[in-house]
Amino acid sequence: MLRRYFLVCCFAAIPAIAAAADDIVVIVSQKTAVNKMSRDEVINIFLGRNRQLPSGVTALPLDLPSTSPEREQFYSRLTGKSMSEINAYWARLIFSGRASPPSMVHSQEEAMQMVADNRSAMGYVARSKVAPSVKIIFELHPE
Amino acid sequence: MINPFRKGILFGTIISIVGTAFCVSAIFILMVAFITAADTRKDFARDMDELLDTVESTASVACFVEDKQLAAELVSGLLKNRVVSRVVVQTADKELARGERAGSYRADATPEPMVQAVSRKIMSPFSKDKVICEIRMEPDTREANRLVWENIYFTVSLLALQLFLVAAAVVLIVLYFVVRPIRALSNNLHSIDAAAGEKLLSPKEHQGNEIARLTDDINNLTGILVDALQNEHQLRTQQEINEQKYHSIFDNAGSGIFIADVGGHISSFNRSFVLLTHFPVDEHGQSPKLAHAPWRDHERLMEAIRVCVETGANQSVDLKLDTEEPCWLNVILTDSGNDQVQGVVSDITQAKQSETTALQMAVTDKLTGFSNRLGLERYLPDAIRHRHGEPLAMMLVDIKGFKQINGSMGMSAGDTVLKVVSSRLKGCLKNTDWLARLGGDEFAVVLHGVSTQAAAESVAIRIIGAFRQPIEIDETSIASGCDIGIAFYPTDGADLPSLLRSAEFALSYAKTTASKDFQFFMPEMVVTAEQHRKLETELHQSIQRDELRLFYQPIIDLQEGRIVGAEALVRWQHPTRGLVPPDAFIPLAEETDFICNIGLWVLETACRQLAAWQAAGQQLYLSVNVSARQIPDALPPELILEMLKRHGLSADALALEITEGVLLSDIAKGVSWLKELRDAGFRVYMDDFGTGYSSLSYLKRFPIDVVKVDKSFIRDMDEETNDRVLVQAIIAMAEALGLQVVAEGVENECQISLLRQMGCRYGQGYYFSKPIPANEFDLLKQKGIYLPSPKFSCLT
Numbered sequence: 001m002l003r004r005y006f007l008v009c010c011f012a013a014i015p016a017i018a019a020a021a022d023d024i025v026v027i028v029s030q031k032t033a034v035n036k037m038s039r040d041e042v043i044n045i046f047l048g049r050n051r052q053l054p055s056g057v058t059a060l061p062l063d064l065p066s067t068s069p070e071r072e073q074f075y076s077r078l079t080g081k082s083m084s085e086i087n088a089y090w091a092r093l094i095f096s097g098r099a100s101p102p103s104m105v106h107s108q109e110e111a112m113q114m115v116a117d118n119r120s121a122m123g124y125v126a127r128s129k130v131a132p133s134v135k136i137i138f139e140l141h142p143e
Numbered sequence: 144m145i146n147p148f149r150k151g152i153l154f155g156t157i158i159s160i161v162g163t164a165f166c167v168s169a170i171f172i173l174m175v176a177f178i179t180a181a182d183t184r185k186d187f188a189r190d191m192d193e194l195l196d197t198v199e200s201t202a203s204v205a206c207f208v209e210d211k212q213l214a215a216e217l218v219s220g221l222l223k224n225r226v227v228s229r230v231v232v233q234t235a236d237k238e239l240a241r242g243e244r245a246g247s248y249r250a251d252a253t254p255e256p257m258v259q260a261v262s263r264k265i266m267s268p269f270s271k272d273k274v275i276c277e278i279r280m281e282p283d284t285r286e287a288n289r290l291v292w293e294n295i296y297f298t299v300s301l302l303a304l305q306l307f308l309v310a311a312a313v314v315l316i317v318l319y320f321v322v323r324p325i326r327a328l329s330n331n332l333h334s335i336d337a338a339a340g341e342k343l344l345s346p347k348e349h350q351g352n353e354i355a356r357l358t359d360d361i362n363n364l365t366g367i368l369v370d371a372l373q374n375e376h377q378l379r380t381q382q383e384i385n386e387q388k389y390h391s392i393f394d395n396a397g398s399g400i401f402i403a404d405v406g407g408h409i410s411s412f413n414r415s416f417v418l419l420t421h422f423p424v425d426e427h428g429q430s431p432k433l434a435h436a437p438w439r440d441h442e443r444l445m446e447a448i449r450v451c452v453e454t455g456a457n458q459s460v461d462l463k464l465d466t467e468e469p470c471w472l473n474v475i476l477t478d479s480g481n482d483q484v485q486g487v488v489s490d491i492t493q494a495k496q497s498e499t500t501a502l503q504m505a506v507t508d509k510l511t512g513f514s515n516r517l518g519l520e521r522y523l524p525d526a527i528r529h530r531h532g533e534p535l536a537m538m539l540v541d542i543k544g545f546k547q548i549n550g551s552m553g554m555s556a557g558d559t560v561l562k563v564v565s566s567r568l569k570g571c572l573k574n575t576d577w578l579a580r581l582g583g584d585e586f587a588v589v590l591h592g593v594s595t596q597a598a599a600e601s602v603a604i605r606i607i608g609a610f611r612q613p614i615e616i617d618e619t620s621i622a623s624g625c626d627i628g629i630a631f632y633p634t635d636g637a638d639l640p641s642l643l644r645s646a647e648f649a650l651s652y653a654k655t656t657a658s659k660d661f662q663f664f665m666p667e668m669v670v671t672a673e674q675h676r677k678l679e680t681e682l683h684q685s686i687q688r689d690e691l692r693l694f695y696q697p698i699i700d701l702q703e704g705r706i707v708g709a710e711a712l713v714r715w716q717h718p719t720r721g722l723v724p725p726d727a728f729i730p731l732a733e734e735t736d737f738i739c740n741i742g743l744w745v746l747e748t749a750c751r752q753l754a755a756w757q758a759a760g761q762q763l764y765l766s767v768n769v770s771a772r773q774i775p776d777a778l779p780p781e782l783i784l785e786m787l788k789r790h791g792l793s794a795d796a797l798a799l800e801i802t803e804g805v806l807l808s809d810i811a812k813g814v815s816w817l818k819e820l821r822d823a824g825f826r827v828y829m830d831d832f833g834t835g836y837s838s839l840s841y842l843k844r845f846p847i848d849v850v851k852v853d854k855s856f857i858r859d860m861d862e863e864t865n866d867r868v869l870v871q872a873i874i875a876m877a878e879a880l881g882l883q884v885v886a887e888g889v890e891n892e893c894q895i896s897l898l899r900q901m902g903c904r905y906g907q908g909y910y911f912s913k914p915i916p917a918n919e920f921d922l923l924k925q926k927g928i929y930l931p932s933p934k935f936s937c938l939t
Contacts, residue, residue: 093213096213097212
């Protein structure tokens with residue numbers, strides 16, 4: 001019983017730890033023909049270099065809110081840059097209008113929903129939030 | 144004339160500094176220009192690089208998303224820089240952006256781009272090793288060049304200005320610290336009078352530094368120079384005074400002074416030189432030579448000059464001048480360097496004349512005016528040398544009996560005789576022969592070229608003849624003679640001493656030889672003389688050795704035919720020669736005073752004999768010969784009396800025989816001695832009467848008792864009428880004067896007969912007995928004497 005309690009306690013602590021240590025995965029809709037993407041392809045899409053999937057479908061990247069720790073972890077693990085750097089990057093591009101940042105969703109669940117619903121949509125969530133309606137095409141492990 | 148400024152230190156300094164600065168500047172400016180250009184280019188490239196740095200991140204983003212607008216923004220931003228001419232942003236497959244500035248120059252427009260284009264590879268913002276594009280930026284070359292040149296100009300101008308300022312500063316410093324003080328010193332130096340003791344002042348600003356020290360040094364140097372000049376001046380003044388003094392001494396000196404070279408050229412001479420040497424003052428302007436003076440032996444003078452110059456030792460020569468009056472000059476030469484001599488000439492004529500006179504005096508016999516022994520010694524070696532050893536005869540001439548003449552007639556008479564005979568002697572000689580009086584009555588004659596006895600003999604005979612001529616002195620006529628010894632050069636003597644010795648031998652031989660008045664030298668004479676000397680030595684020992692004997696020759700009374708007495712005669716019983724006759728040793732003894740010793744011995748012996756006879760009852764007397772040397776001092780009457788007394792004899796037992804000659808040396812003393820003897824009771828016999836110089840007046844002057852007629856008269860009286868007459872005259876005269884007569888040398892009956900007829904009472908001679916020893920005499924006395932009959936006559 002005591003042992004179970006200890007486990008419960010441990011599990012109870014998991015969500016917080018998991019949020020920090022959990023894999024961030026890039027997801028697309030199960031309907032999308034793409035199964036796997038490289039890091040550069042993910043960067044190109046999320047940082048505005050191009051918005052096309054390898055299948056030729058226009059991609060629609062989704063960003064978590066700026067307060068979301070997953071967003072920070074995503075960019076940090078993907079490009080090695082902090083959020084302020086990413087913001088400065090976008091500030092230069094926004095001025096010319098040639099490229100635009102990904103569209104913002106309110107939560108991981110919304111992201112899950114929009115990806116599952118839209119073939120072009122492409123988002124990132126913690127692995128624990130992944131539902132069967134999406135496909136993981138790229139994984140970012142904790143460092 | 145060159146501008147003095149151009150020769151000055153300032154000008155030189157400026158030129159040097161400007162020149163140096165120019166050269167240094169040129170080098171530095173070039174270096175600086177290069178360095179500046181390089182630096183500028185480097186700066187330019189760095190600027191461009193930095194420019195790219197500023198846009199790199201933006202370019203990275205623009206290229207990543209291939210944002211042309213952003214890229215164009217970027218390009219135009221870069222082009223705002225003046226140095227940028229063109230910018231191209233190129234991705235892998237396309238040109239993203241390009242921009243050029245209007246009016247700019249690029250590398251392709253200018254041939255030598257000073258600044259290269261810059262390109263930068265731009266990495267992906269998300270991947271540090273992935274090139275996504277390249278930015279190429281080309282510079283504006285004109286602008287870049289302008290920038291370079293601007294830098295060069297600026298730097299160079301700065302440097303040039305700096306150098307100019309330094310040069311100017313140096314010039315000013317030199318001007319102030321060096322040129323001005325020196326000029327000031329120089330001006331001061333010109334204005335001061337150093338001889339008056341004024342001193343140079345150093346400029347006020349330069350007290351205590353090198354300029355001041357230089358001033359002091361100059362002042363010291365000036366002081367020394369001024370002192371030296373003053374000394375020099377004083378010396379010169381003194382020298383001038385001395386020169387004047389010496390010049391005046393030189394001019395007025397009594398001695399002649401000259402300076403001549405080895406060749407005899409005279410460079411200087413004084414008045415006295417001209418006067419003393421009779422130097423011809425040259426009218427032709429020829430250079431004077433010593434040879435112009437009338438030297439008799441000019442070569443000697445030149446030789447002396449040569450020796451003086453060679454050895455450096457002073458030379459003195461006496462030289463005669465060929466002038467009317469005899470003139471002798473002494474020249475003292477002193478080496479004065481440079482092959483020249485100083486000569487001092489003085490007149491020594493008087494000294495020379497007195498020297499000559501003194502020399503003449505020394506070699507001249509004062510009395511006769513002929514040469515003396517010294518003169519002969521001087522003359523003969525020279526003569527032999529000049530005549531190359533030609534033979535000659537040396538004669539020694541000795542006046543016979545000169546001592547007697549001197550003694551009886553006085554020294555002045557002797558001198559007169561010497562003068563007379565010397566002039567006669569000279570008259571017998573040739574002009575080339577040489578006559579000298581060696582001393583006393585001895586003359587030497589040198590007959591040149593006479594080598595044979597015949598030639599010498601003729602001269603000797605001539606001389607003997609001349610000497611025999613009577614000499615009148617104080618109205619008295621003196622007959623003399625001479626002995627001559629002759630020796631020949633070189634056979635009898637190779638030099639004067641040996642030649643004289645040989646002639647001396649010959650002379651002494653001639654003296655002892657009555658028959659011949661001259662003798663030639665023979666080597667045996669030396670032997671004889673040697674024997675003579677030996678004999679003399681032995682004679683002196685004869686008394687000591689008891690070698691003398693007294694012999695007795697009886698004196699006979701011709702009337703009664705009995706022995707009345709005897710003449711005591713000394714004989715020398717020589718251990719090796721036997722009995723030496725008196726002729727052989729008495730003259731020898733007479734040469735020395737030994738005859739006195741013999742005389743005493745004879746007297747003593749005679750006294751002893753008389754005493755013996757007296758003791759035997761015999762009434763006999765003895766007559767003893769007295770030598771001239773014994774009279775008067777060696778035989779005083781008191782001595783004889785004392786001797787007689789000792790033997791117990793009376794004075795009448797002893798008679799003393801003297802010859803005429805013994806009294807001649809000092810007549811007064813001789814006469815007084817005789818008187819004393821006779822007063823004492825002795826009888827005095829005159830021996831050898833009729834020979835020698837005796838004159839009848841002597842018989843009157845000398846107090847004698849008996850005359851002994853010389854045997855030379857008796858010997859020939861039986862044959863020579865003249866002798867007979869003479870004997871008769873002597874006997875008659877003696878009788879008249881109350882003197883007794885003894886005839887000597889009676890040898891035959893005829894003589895006895897004649898003597899008896901003439902009235903001669905006593906006789907002695909070989910007819911009766913030769914001199915015999917005492918014992919034989921006693922026998923004879925006993926035997927008695929046989930006389931011829933009174934009637935016997937041998938005259939026919």
